Amino acid sequence: MVSKNQIKLINSLQQKKYRIEHQLFIAEGVKVIQELLQSKIVLEQLFATEESFSSFECSSKTAISQQEMKKISVLSTPSSCLALFKIPKQNKPETSGLIVALDAIRDPGNLGTIVRLCDWFGCTQIICATETVDLYNPKVVQATMGSIARVIVNYVDLKDYLNESSLPVFGTFMDGKNIYKEKLPNEGIIVFGNEANGISAEIEKIIKNRIAIPQFGTIHGTESLNVATATAIVLSEFSRGN
Amino acid sequence: MVSKNQIKLINSLQQKKYRIEHQLFIAEGVKVIQELLQSKIVLEQLFATEESFSSFECSSKTAISQQEMKKISVLSTPSSCLALFKIPKQNKPETSGLIVALDAIRDPGNLGTIVRLCDWFGCTQIICATETVDLYNPKVVQATMGSIARVIVNYVDLKDYLNESSLPVFGTFMDGKNIYKEKLPNEGIIVFGNEANGISAEIEKIIKNRIAIPQFGTIHGTESLNVATATAIVLSEFSRGN
Numbered sequence: 079m080v081s082k083n084q085i086k087l088i089n090s091l092q093q094k095k096y097r098i099e100h101q102l103f104i105a106e107g108v109k110v111i112q113e114l115l116q117s118k119i120v121l122e123q124l125f126a127t128e129e130s131f132s133s134f135e136c137s138s139k140t141a142i143s144q145q146e147m148k149k150i151s152v153l154s155t156p157s158s159c160l161a162l163f164k165i166p167k168q169n170k171p172e173t174s175g176l177i178v179a180l181d182a183i184r185d186p187g188n189l190g191t192i193v194r195l196c197d198w199f200g201c202t203q204i205i206c207a208t209e210t211v212d213l214y215n216p217k218v219v220q221a222t223m224g225s226i227a228r229v230i231v232n233y234v235d236l237k238d239y240l241n242e243s244s245l246p247v248f249g250t251f252m253d254g255k256n257i258y259k260e261k262l263p264n265e266g267i268i269v270f271g272n273e274a275n276g277i278s279a280e281i282e283k284i285i286k287n288r289i290a291i292p293q294f295g296t297i298h299g300t301e302s303l304n305v306a307t308a309t310a311i312v313l314s315e316f317s318r319g320n
Numbered sequence: 321m322v323s324k325n326q327i328k329l330i331n332s333l334q335q336k337k338y339r340i341e342h343q344l345f346i347a348e349g350v351k352v353i354q355e356l357l358q359s360k361i362v363l364e365q366l367f368a369t370e371e372s373f374s375s376f377e378c379s380s381k382t383a384i385s386q387q388e389m390k391k392i393s394v395l396s397t398p399s400s401c402l403a404l405f406k407i408p409k410q411n412k413p414e415t416s417g418l419i420v421a422l423d424a425i426r427d428p429g430n431l432g433t434i435v436r437l438c439d440w441f442g443c444t445q446i447i448c449a450t451e452t453v454d455l456y457n458p459k460v461v462q463a464t465m466g467s468i469a470r471v472i473v474n475y476v477d478l479k480d481y482l483n484e485s486s487l488p489v490f491g492t493f494m495d496g497k498n499i500y501k502e503k504l505p506n507e508g509i510i511v512f513g514n515e516a517n518g519i520s521a522e523i524e525k526i527i528k529n530r531i532a533i534p535q536f537g538t539i540h541g542t543e544s545l546n547v548a549t550a551t552a553i554v555l556s557e558f559s560r561g562n
Contacts, residue, residue, distance in 0.1 A: 187429065191546050191548075191549060194542055194545065194546060194549075195545065195546075195549055197537050197541050197542040198533075198535055198536070198537055198541060198542050198545055199535075199536045199537065200535075200536035200537040200541070221546075223542060223544075223546075224542065225541075225542045228537070228541060228542075258560040258561070291440075291556070293440055293442075294440065294441045294442035294559045295439050295440055295441065295442040295470075299439050299440060299442070299467075299470060300436055300439040300440050300465060300466065300467045300470075302465075303436070303437065303440055303552070304433050304436060304437075304463075304465075304548075306433075306546075306548070306549060307433060307436075307437055307548060307549055307551075307552035308552075309549075310545070310549035310550075310552040310553050310556075311552050311553060311556045314533070314552075314553045314556060314557075315556075317536045318500040319500070
């Protein structure tokens with residue numbers, strides 16, 4: 079059973095200010111929850127319907143009805159399980175390796191997909207400008223498909239971070255050098271910009287290495303790629319070797 | 321002004337059966353509508369608020385209030401313009417060039433993003449298994465960002481299509497050959513599978529060329545990529561040249 083107070087708490091966690099207040103976030107679905115349970119992230123409470131109740135071996139497990147699940151689920155088609163996890167403490171970000179930096183990504187699906195991509199390509203550190211959508215937004219958690227358990231995401235003043243870093247800084251621009259022909263390093267920071275406005279002028283000034291994904295379509299083709307698909311192509315190029 | 325009957329019609333077009341009945345689809349936002357106006361697709365009616373009314377030069381243009389826009393918009397944050405277009409007649413699909421085939425993609429955002437990607441990479445034909453989400457679903461139209469005007473999408477019996485084609489057929493599988501090391505042709509059909517189940521067993525049998533995007537993360541990393549990001553990486557590899 080889920081109490082009225084629990085329903086109220088869980089619903090409030092859809093908003094960032096209550097996530098900060100309670101230091102909790104929501105995860106839904108067997109796969110995402112199982113990956114989080116295997117990580118260092120600490121479970122607060124798990125709710126599951128009969129369908130998936132036996133899939134989990136953990137304390138703090140509560141059996142609830144489908145009707146109750148509908149009241150706490152964030153999804154339009156509720157999953158069979160929902161868990162609350164403690165937001166982990168933010169450590170100092172990495173300053174070596176291949177790092178993805180996001181300059182104010184707004185769409186939760188894009189951030190979640192980028193976290194999943196970084197996990198695939200073994201890029202364990204994402205740096206977000208403070209204006210970027212919150213990692214613990216339930217839609218972001220969902221889109222990571224569990225990769226949130228393995229990729230470290232820090233929110234910082236991106237300008238300061240880039241200025242203080244000794245790594246080469248890359249960014250994608252229409253007039254950049256053809257990424258397919260560049261010799262790309264194993265270490266570096268790759269900046270991706272906001273969905274509507276791209277990389278901000280302030281951050282652009284710090285980027286020494288301007289790269290571009292060439293367009294193969296007609297001259298009347300699309301002007302841009304979705305930021306998550308652009309990230310996919312760029313990480314693939316940095317990883318594949320020349 | 322928008323009449324009660326028009327509101328009823330527009331709202332009904334969120335459902336596939338009414339799109340088929342009326343042979344109309346909805347497009348929202350200045351960019352998407354302008355790209356469609358420049359294409360061969362025929363405008364039925366355009367509604368715009370003061371904000372974007374003067375952006376369009378076309379007949380069948382109606383000025384409406386923001387309040388009216390809220391009643392017809394599909395988006396949670398309504399755009400300043402919404403148009404109805406006639407669904408174009410479906411021609412016979414292409415049988416040459418680089419073709420993307422989708423085996424039952426269900427998420428509208430994924431299909432729209434793949435249409436936009438194909439436009440970028442100059443891949444003008446997409447073949448969808450009949451179970452694939454409808455191209456004229458408003459969320460698909462939105463995610464194409466106008467590329468729907470340039471990429472041809474056909475819904476067919478995918479098994480028959482692949483069996484009848486003389487092009488080499490590719491598909492991504494965990495046990496496929498490393499895509500970064502394969503010599504990839506300029507022509508061929510690349511099959512991508514459903515979000516949850518991948519490529520169906522029936523279609524898998526027809527695929528002669530099994531390719532894989534290698535994973536660079538830890539062994540405990542994510543098991544899969546989102547289908548739109550996988551499409552991005554595969555199209556990039558087919559296009560970049562070796």
